[in-house]
Amino acid sequence: MKSVRSPILKVASKAPTGIAGFDEITGGGLPHGRTTLLVGGPGSGKTVLSLQFLVYGAEECKESGIFVAFEENSKRIVANAESFGWKLAELQRKKLFFMDINPMPDMVQSGDFDLRGMLAVLEAKSNETRTRRIVFDAMDVILALLPDEAARRREVCRLHEWLLARELTGIITLKAGGEYISTRSEPPFSFIHFLVDCTVILNHSVILGVSQRNMRVQKYRGSSFDEDELPFVIGKNGLEVAVAHTPSRVDAKITNERISSGVERLDTMLGGGYYRGASVLITGFSGTAKTTLSGAFADAACQRGERTLFVSFDSDGAEVIRNLASVGIQLGRYVKSGSLRMISARTITGSAETFLARIKTLAKEHKARCLVIDPVSTWSKSGNALTARSVAERLIDWSKANGTTLVCTSLLDEMSSQSEGNSSLQISKIADTWIHLNYLLQAGERNRGLSIIKSRGTAHSNQVRELILSDSGVTLTDTYTAGGEVLMGALRWQKERADRVANEVNEVAMKLKRVRLDAEEAELEVRVKSLQTELLAKQVEKELLVRTTESRKGEISQGLTRMEELRGADATKPDRK
Incomplete structure (x- = not known):
């Protein structure tokens, strides 16, 4: 207790x-x-x-x-x-x-x-x-x-x-x-x-x-x-x-400033990126691209001119730089310029407390505004698990108190469920943003999926997006569903190809139908024009008939009047009009 x-x-x-x-x-x-x-x-x-x-x-x-x-x-x-x-x-x-x-x-x-x-x-x-x-x-x-x-x-x-x-x-x-x-x-x-x-x-x-x-x-x-x-x-x-507590965190400056995660479409899912000074947790199994997302964040931070410290527990700094270069993330130039410092935590031995003290010292020396720890779950193996959990919590408190944006990765056990709660650190409860990476097995393929479990203080996407790694960089695809199931990889390509063929067939059918309708419309227009001409002729004929009839009536009336005048009959009678 x-x-x-x-x-x-x-x-x-x-x-x-x-x-x-x-x-x-x-x-x-x-x-x-x-x-x-x-x-x-x-x-x-x-x-x-x-x-x-x-x-x-x-x-x-x-x-x-x-x-x-x-x-x-x-x-x-x-x-x-x-x-x-x-x-x-x-x-x-x-x-x-x-x-x-x-x-x-x-x-x-x-x-x-x-x-x-x-x-x-x-x-x-x-x-x-x-x-x-x-x-x-x-x-x-x-x-x-x-x-x-x-x-x-x-x-x-x-x-x-x-x-x-x-x-x-x-x-x-x-x-x-x-x-x-x-x-x-x-x-x-x-x-x-x-x-x-x-x-x-x-x-x-x-x-x-x-x-x-x-x-x-x-x-x-x-x-x-x-x-x-x-x-x-x-x-x-x-x-x-x-x-066990950090009073200075109470006085930490709160800001609405957003900074990029390094992946444009992830920024969109987050409503504009990470908050400045926030703590971000990226969880996933081995090979789900946790280090890649961390590297993308470090790359974006250095592009903004912000000094960044990258602590790797799995690989040497030179290996991390080489591996990230294969997906278009070039960190070597920032190491040479001094804005990025790569630390291999394998050189740090001792308890989780030793790790924390060393990292804090390195961050202060480098004047780091952004800090990446990959993965922080290694601390759970450094002796007492309860102490390691306390150390992780104090790391987050310290970063907030100093206005440092912190990105941590946590490696999940592949024999357990896909819940970070199974991790002995269990820092997802106090992290501001929690991004989860997993594998989706479909049609004999293993594809990477990304979802945002939580992001405090901002609306965020609830969709699972496919994470694509290529020579040109890191990006996310739009969600694609079929029959209520999210499709990724070759299965998605196959379904999209079938949809494209079906769309092409439908488009041809629509064009043929449009041609037929145009012909029928033209035929009707000709018939309408012919009827209009016939109607006009009938109207002219009718008008001539009326005029001829009226003219003959006038001539007959005038003839009778003239005959009467010539014969002199009924002279006393009033003139006919």
Whole structure:
């Protein structure tokens, strides 16, 4: 059952360590002017954490520090820390001082001794350098020389009181085996736990052959803190604690800007492409072109002039460039120009936490605005699957907080169903866009299909499109269905060819019918014209007949009138009109 974290309250009297994640879980750092105990087995990171605490104090807080080494020689400590880039040689001249108190292996103890002499030397040095931070590394070595438990308790109390009186922020480290952390047995020097104000337990173990480091803040007087055990890594810049939540994501800038996926027709399906700063998950079986889609995205990003980091877990960078060139994606030119950096993750060994820390460092160094990880599912094989899932989630949180557009691929098990939910990472729930690639077997062929399962904040196509890879590039075909089934490949070509032949036959039949209708129409037009001519003749004939009849009637009337006038008859009668 997952514990519920209470909000961490920052206390003013904190000494920041500069360790990513640690200051967050402690609310600001170690208790200022108090003593902190670090307990852990070999290789757990006690010395690195202590030294990083002093370096940060000297560089950023302008506080001088002293490192008291009871076991390892300070020269070896400085040499080992050079890989972190802390500029210890420069700090040793002004702000950071080392003191070796290493009992010789052949030393013969004679009589009792105490720590007063050492504290007197430290008193003079701290006054001279105005020291505010101090580390006692491997205190158990010197305590083991004391004769009994009472003497050990007395000297530890003496040291503790000396630190408190001078308000020094101190760290004491003790060795402990892994069995101590995992059992309830009383640890050596257990009384120290009750004296100090803060106790941090470091654990280094191996799970499924993969190194895993975890830490837990066991106590912190006067302050709230994250009580859960959290993973951490020792990276290029020192320790980095993986906090389970990323508050900075809340302040991530939200934008409606769209960027191309590198495939024009996929952009159309997505309603304009990916959102800037979104997390995109591409799932599918081996060979379904997950890397190809990732390469197309990287190509489009570089064309826009955006610096891009491409992390490959399956192949060397040169192989990825060569393989993508076969489908028209030319990434080599961008590698030469410096806008694209190809990383083979096979060179990174360790846990999923190590992968995440390394990738974040590489992205910051390259100032990447776009990030591709192919495939992220490899992390599930890096020891603890639950840790790998948490790492994948924090990768997405980190990319959003930094405004980085993230494209991850995830390889599915071909023996399982086509659901990403079967993957041990199960990051599809928090990804913004989920694109799924699969195979469709038809007519003895295996064709690639692409579908968008989800894309938050935008309308998107619900169709399954065939993904076509060719020398000219990557594209998607229009959906083609027959009898309610989506056809792809040769079966689609065969069906389309049959449809074209049928269309041609129909077109010829339509042309013949059109010719016949045109002939019949012409014949009817001739007949209509002939009838119109005959009608016109009849109308003329009728008009002539009427006019002739009227003319004869007029002539007859005029003749009769004239005859009467000639005969003089009926002269008194009125004239006829």
